Amino acid sequence: MELIFFYIFAILAVSSAIAVISIRNPVHSAFFLIICLLQVAAIFILLRAPFLAAVQVFIYVGAVMVLFLFVVLVLDIRKETFKEHMHSQSVSALVIVAALFVIMGFLMFSGKLTVPPGIYNEAALARNTEVIGRLIYTKFVFPFEIVSLILLIALIGAVVLVMRERGRGADRNKPEDI
Amino acid sequence: MPTLYHFLILSFILFLIGVAGVLLRRNIIIVLMSLELIFNSVNISFAAFSYYLQTITGTVFVVFNITIAAAEVAIGLAILVAVYRRRQTVYVDELDEMRG
Numbered sequence: 001m002e003l004i005f006f007y008i009f010a011i012l013a014v015s016s017a018i019a020v021i022s023i024r025n026p027v028h029s030a031f032f033l034i035i036c037l038l039q040v041a042a043i044f045i046l047l048r049a050p051f052l053a054a055v056q057v058f059i060y061v062g063a064v065m066v067l068f069l070f071v072v073l074v075l076d077i078r079k080e081t082f083k084e085h086m087h088s089q090s091v092s093a094l095v096i097v098a099a100l101f102v103i104m105g106f107l108m109f110s111g112k113l114t115v116p117p118g119i120y121n122e123a124a125l126a127r128n129t130e131v132i133g134r135l136i137y138t139k140f141v142f143p144f145e146i147v148s149l150i151l152l153i154a155l156i157g158a159v160v161l162v163m164r165e166r167g168r169g170a171d172r173n174k175p176e177d178i
Numbered sequence: 179m180p181t182l183y184h185f186l187i188l189s190f191i192l193f194l195i196g197v198a199g200v201l202l203r204r205n206i207i208i209v210l211m212s213l214e215l216i217f218n219s220v221n222i223s224f225a226a227f228s229y230y231l232q233t234i235t236g237t238v239f240v241v242f243n244i245t246i247a248a249a250e251v252a253i254g255l256a257i258l259v260a261v262y263r264r265r266q267t268v269y270v271d272e273l274d275e276m277r278g
Binding site for chain 2 (some may be wrong): 010017029032037042060063131135153154162
């Protein structure tokens with residue numbers, strides 16, 4: 001039963017991911033990426049991590065994809081979408097992807113799990129969110145602070161990069177003719 | 179009941195699609211979306227290992243990973259807007275003025 005749901009979510013995720021990289025219109029790509037991220041959230045639920053599924057829906061679908069759609073609409077690139085949309089180096093890129101496929105597939109099927117299983121079995125993961133919250137504030141409190149610092153830097157950096165004020169920001173030493 | 183290999187193969191296929199998108203597409207917005215695909219495949223892999231090895235560290239790491247991905251998207255799209263203002267293009271093969 002669970003396997004059937006896994007195959008449904010996996011096939012939807014893979015096909016919408018292929019649609020993301022093959023469709024010419026960036027707005028349609030963004031919507032297919034939303035579908036793919038929702039399927040990944042469903043996969044997280046199959047992996048008994050409902051907190052991750054909620055975070056995935058809130059942050060990715062709610063914030064990141066809205067940001068993507070906002071930028072696509074701001075840049076107004078609809079009129080350029082019917083031009084050539086692939087690189088000129090597509091043959092070598094496909095060769096690289098095929099080589100990666102072979103190497104990583106070999107590594108995946110030749111590896112073995114040697115780590116003994118930990119203490120968080122199915123019963124302990126019944127209160128998944130509580131366990132994660134307690135661990136973040138005790139064992140992982142230092143990475144937590146680092147991540148908050150990175151978020152602050154990203155906030156300030158994004159504001160500085162798009163600021164258009166005379167003598168400040170990214171346009172400060174703009175050359176006259178490029 | 180799906181096994182660990184099911185999730186690993188799904189993560190692997192999504193990773194390959196993401197790499198193909200980064201290498202093949204000219205539009206830099208699609209390149210950033212492919213980066214999101216790669217992030218998601220890595221997150222699936224972390225969560226799968228965390229569940230099947232019965233540790234919680236992978237799950238906590240996925241939370242940090244999603245946060246970093248959000249910061250990366252904010253910075254990347256800000257850079258994209260700044261570049262578009264100056265160059266009026268979103269195609270990666272026309273943004274070659276730093277070519278060494």
